[in-house]
Amino acid sequence: MSAQPARDSSGERHMVAMYSVLSATNEALLYAKTPTELFQRVCDAAVDGHQFLTAAVTTPDADTAWLRVEAASGIAASQLRESRISVDETTAEGRGLVGEAYRGIKPAISNQFMQDPRTAPWHAQAGRAGVASGAAIPIVRGGKAYGVMLFYAREIDAFGDSIVALLERMARNIVFALDNFEREAERQHAEAALRRSEDKFRNILESLDDAYYEVDLKGHPIYLNSAYARMLGYDHHHVAERDYRSRQTPEMTQVVFKAFNEVFRTGQSKRSQLWEYIHRDGSTIQVEGSVLLVKDEDGKPVGFRGILRDVTERRRMDQALRESEARFRAMTNLSSDWYWETDPETRFTRLESRETGLRESRNPLIGRAIWESTMQAHLPGGWDDFRALLADRQSFRDIVMQRMAPNKSPYYISMSGEPMFDSSGAYIGYRGISREITEQKVAEEHIHHMARHDSLTGLPNRLLFSSLLNAALKTAARYKRTFAVMFIDLDRFKFINDTLGHEAGDTLLKEITARFKQAVRASDVLARLGGDEFVVLVQEVPDREHAAAVARKLLSAAIKPIELMGQECRVTASIGISLFPGDGQDEQALMKNADSAMYHAKEEGKNNFQFYSSEISSQTLERLTLESNLRRALERQEFSLAYQAKVDLKSGRITGVEALLRWHNAELGAVSPATFIPVAEETGLIVHIGRWVMKTACLQNVAWQKQGLPPINMAVNLSVRQFADEHLLADVTAILAETGMNPALLELEITEGMIVHNVDRAIKLLTAIKQLGVRLAIDDFGTGYSSLGQLKNFPIDTLKVDRSFIRDLATDSEDKAITSAIIAMGKTLSLTVVAEGVETAEQQTFLREQACDEMQGYYFSKPVAPDEFAALLGKEKAT
DSSP: OOOOOOOHHHHHHHHHHHHHHHHHHHHHHHHOOSHHHHHHHHHHHHHHTTSOSEEEEEEEOSSSSBEEEEEEEETTHHHHHHSOOBOOTTSTGGGSHHHHHHHHTSOEEESSGGGOGGGGGGHHHHHHHTOOEEEEEEEEETTEEEEEEEEEESSTTOOOHHHHHHHHHHHHHHHHHHHHHHHHHHHHHHHHHHHHHHHHHHHHHHHOSSEEEEEETTOOEEEEOHHHHHHHTOOHHHHHTSOGGGGSOHHHHHHHHHHHHHHHHHOOOEEEEEEEEEOTTSOEEEEEEEEEEEEOTTSOEEEEEEEEEEOHHHHHHHHHHHHHHHHHHHHHHHOSOEEEEEOTTOOEEEEESTTGGGOSSOOTTBTSOGGGSSEEEOSTTTHHHHHHHHHTTOOEEEEEEEEOOTTOOOOEEEEEEEEEEOTTSOEEEEEEEEEEOHHHHHHHHHHHHHHHBOTTTOOBOHHHHHHHHHHHHHHHHHHTOOEEEEEEEEETHHHHHHHHOHHHHHHHHHHHHHHHHHHSOTTSEEEEEETTEEEEEEOOOOSHHHHHHHHHHHHHHHHSOEEETTEEEOOEEEEEEEEETTTOSSHHHHHHHHHHHHHHHHHTTSSEEEEOOHHHHHHHHHHHHHHHHHHTTTTTTOEEEEEEEEEETTTOOEEEEEEEEEEEETTTEEEOHHHHHHHHHHHTHHHHHHHHHHHHHHHHHHHHHHTTOOOOEEEEEOOHHHHHOTTHHHHHHHHHHHHTOOGGGEEEEEETHHHHSSHHHHHHHHHHHHHTTOEEEEEEETSSSOOHHHHTTSOOOEEEEOHHHHTTTTTOHHHHHHHHHHHHHHHHTTOEEEEEOOOSHHHHHHHHHTTOOEEESTTTOOOBOHHHHHHHHHHHHHO
């Protein structure tokens, strides 16, 4: 059924009513607060004016094609809310007036509702409500249907063109209202967002530990957060009433004003400004602040804002740190130590000492690890061990490092360090100190060298030789090699050392060392064990002849003449050889057997070499037994003295006696002086033994006198070592005092070799002894280096002609001539001349004819015990 035009008579009436509805709708627009309220007011206005039976506003469901009744009013309002209305054209419900208006975005009118096929789905409901006409007016927003207004009237042809136009105007007014609602909602949302933003901003400012301020151009506070008040010690209300000038000194106010003024003029913000504020308690606090210019919407400056931070404690700590650094630098300037730090990769980041300020360039170690230098760590594994130590984050102390650069002087440092960790416990590197210890290490090495080398010759000593020998033993055993150990002892060295002095002895040892070095290979080891004893380790000896060849070279080197103290001297050597592995497979056996062979060489006449053999071992054992017993002979009281008379050749009477040492041992029996005296000399025991001999002889002389025997001269022999002993004069003085012996009755016998080499010392010592009243005699004269002319320089009383010249006087004309000359020269010097070793009448007759003063020998008396000599002297007294 098509819409029919409205009648003219009713049209005017409807127009009047519609204007009334429109007016009520406009009023609803003013008072409605929400779209739902607006829709309901519009519906109510349309029905309250009695223009329409029912009015409704529908909107599509966002998830379906069905329409939802947002508001309804009138007699069919409840039925309408229950009706199914769609915008889907394929359904009967969607082909109605609402669906058509929604899809077409234009009014859909049915002025004969009950006959219109479009409204068929709702005829039953409409008939009961008395609906005769209907109109669907789309609510259009943005060119699209927002919803549909639905109106029902009881009259046919109720919706003419004028009425529809007014309804469309009503729809437009609703759209205007909806737009206002939306704008208001947006405004409220923006205001709410602004309030939330401002609240958030204020909360953030209030949560800051740093002070925040906003001031106007005159410095009056606009906003100050709580931290600002706390910083100055005020409550928030009180601090906000005062500007910054009231909390600063006048001088600081000028500084701050200058900063703000510069920001105002330039528009450039300032940061890290250092100012001072006055705390509420009167103290001064240090503040670090920023200044930012605030402008309005037109770009006009209206104030300032910024952040202030109390840096008093930090500044105090900075000052303390600077002072600490100053103290640290002062300490490093006073100390020779270096302070260093590294990064986690162990590269140096800091190296400081008193030299740091003197450097013109950066230390070359900065940025490098210590092992990238020329230093070497004194650790078993070198730098690998050191890096492992660092990787384990271990502390270390006094690790020695040495510069290993060619043509550079020795340089050592001692390094100590510990790992560093930050506040979270993360490793950040190492720090520590190092110091130069070159002088100490050089001294230690020198001491170490001295401990292992002979100080006089520079040769390895016994300790170092022992180490080298043991190393050679291991190598030889591993590779099945043979080597030789040679013990060398210089013959007559003690005689030269004691007679010419230690300086001459040292010179001789240095010269012999140089010669021996030339005689052996560079691979061989020459060492000095002490005194005149040397030892040679001859590497890789293929056979005995090779060892013998080396020994012969050493003997040849030793025997060459050498000038000492202006005199030409010669020494020889005795060499003992042991071979590995035949003569021993350890250090002790090889050294002992080489020593035994050396003593055998001496017994064989010296100046030769001997290989070790089992026979030599037994001889060495005998010597060791002899030496061992000799060392205990004094305490065991095994020594005794025998006395041999000296006889005046003219009268035949006893004028003196010589004390001769004898030794009887329970194990060895009677030991010949020719056997034990050399051993006593070599070991130094002769000094103690000689002191005992002198004291015992003096006591015996005094004892004889106490027996009523006539006082006679007592002769006592001095050994080379006794004469060289610095305590000799004191010993003689003490013995004379202890025994009560008349010094004039004591005669000390010395050999010519003791006095000719160190003439000055000999003259001083003999003169001092002479001043005690003691007589002095030259024993064994004619066998040494002196001449009769030299004797006038010494305070000598007696000259004893050596028995070697007396022995063959009867048959040897040369011995006669020499003896005659000695006697004649002795008489010329007013010396008492004594001939030793007289055993025949012929010898006695010759000596008497040559005007010799005294004789001594078996012809008159052998050496006898004290009682026998007393009887001999007493018998002579009786006659």
